[in-house]
Amino acid sequence: MASQLATVSAFVEGAPPGELADVIADIKALTIESPNLVSQLGPAFEKYNEEQFATVKLPGSSQYVIVSSHNSLGNGRYFDVENSSSFVFNHTTQKASGVQSYVLESGHSDLVxxxxxxxxxxxxxxxxxxxxxxxxxxxxxxxxxxxxxxxYSPNNFWNGRWRSLYIYSPSSSSLSGTMKVDVHYYEDGNVRLLTTKPTSASISSGSASTIIREITVAEKKYQEELNKGFNNLSEGAFKGLRRQLPITRQKIEWDKIAGYRLGQDIGGGSSKR
Incomplete structure (x- = not known):
């Protein structure tokens, strides 16, 4: 049972962007003989939501806030600086509740x-x-x-997510972080792009504008690298995977081929049986 739970938890933690509900539905279908298994996936849901920076609307608000380990207060409660509030997040239903006023207590409040x-x-x-x-x-x-x-564009069979995480140290005036892109395309196939780009910089002035300027430069450079990589894939690896048209320049009707008689219709002569 423990190994089964570990395997299913790995499915949850590897769910593509916007497809967690689909993964859960598949897990339920595959584990009919263990109907209580999904109820034991709380830790996996929590890990997934925090690592993926899950977003949720607070009751009575139109703005999304982030759920992560960086703004966790423990026991399923998280805080948001901009809204000056804390809230309880249900990792299974991905709903927020129990909103309370929250006052940030930090020696770096002004900088934050x-x-x-x-x-x-x-x-x-x-x-x-x-x-x-x-x-x-x-x-x-x-x-x-x-x-x-x-x-998310499930009607067109693709979903994607961009995540950026930067850590700024006021004592050393250093900025380090990672940018991650996760895109899943699944029309008549299954292609997933997972890429991570680390970055670091020394912030001379330590001001908010300087920090964000460094982030802007890093993200622009990464975007340009991604665009270049996509072009290379399109003209290189992906092009090599495509089936080329035959010399007639017409698509082969594979369904009809299944009904052809090997000797007469493919070999060019009459079939003798």
């Missing part, structure tokens, strides 16, 4: 709020739709900067 304001401008300029957050971490010694952008 300044970064949050500059980050909001950056996100609005460079993302069609994204959520972001800034949180003091590691005993108030560092600041975590998060951005997550989701775009």
């Amino acid at each position: 709020n300044s970064i949050l304001k500059s980050l909001g401008t950056h996100v609005k300029e460079h993302y069609p739709n994204a959520s972001y957050g800034v949180y003091p971490i590691e005993g108030d010694s560092k600041i975590a900067i998060l951005v997550v952008a989701n775009k």
Whole structure:
């Protein structure tokens, strides 16, 4: 049972963007003989939601907030600096409840709020739709900067997610982080792109504007690298995988071939039986 739970948990943790509900439905279908298995997946759901920067609308609000280990208060409660609130997040239903007022207590409160304001401008300029957050971490010694952008198009058989995580250290004026892209395309096949780009920089002034400027430069460079990589894939590996048209320049009607008699219709002569 333990090995089965570990296997199923791995399925959850590897779910593509926007497809967790589909994965859960498949798990239920595959584990009919263990109907209580899904109820034991709480830790896997929590790990998935926190690592993927799950977003949720707070009751009475139209704005999405982020769920991550960086803004966790423990026991399923998280806080959001911009809304000055904390909330309980159900990792199974992905719903928020129990919203309360939350006052940020940090020696870097001014810097956190300044970064949050500059980050909001950056996100609005460079993302069609994204959520972001800034949180003091590691005993108030560092600041975590998060951005997550989701775009789901199940009718066209693809879903994608961008995640950025940057850690700024006020004591050393250093910025380090990673940018991650996860795209799943599944029309008549199954192709998934998972890529991670690390970045680091020294922030001379330590101001919010300088920090966000470094983030902007890093993300622009990464976007250009991705675009170049996509072009190379299209002209290289993917092109090599495509079936070329025959010399007649017409598509082969494979369904008809199944009904042809081998000797007469394919071999060019009459079939003798």
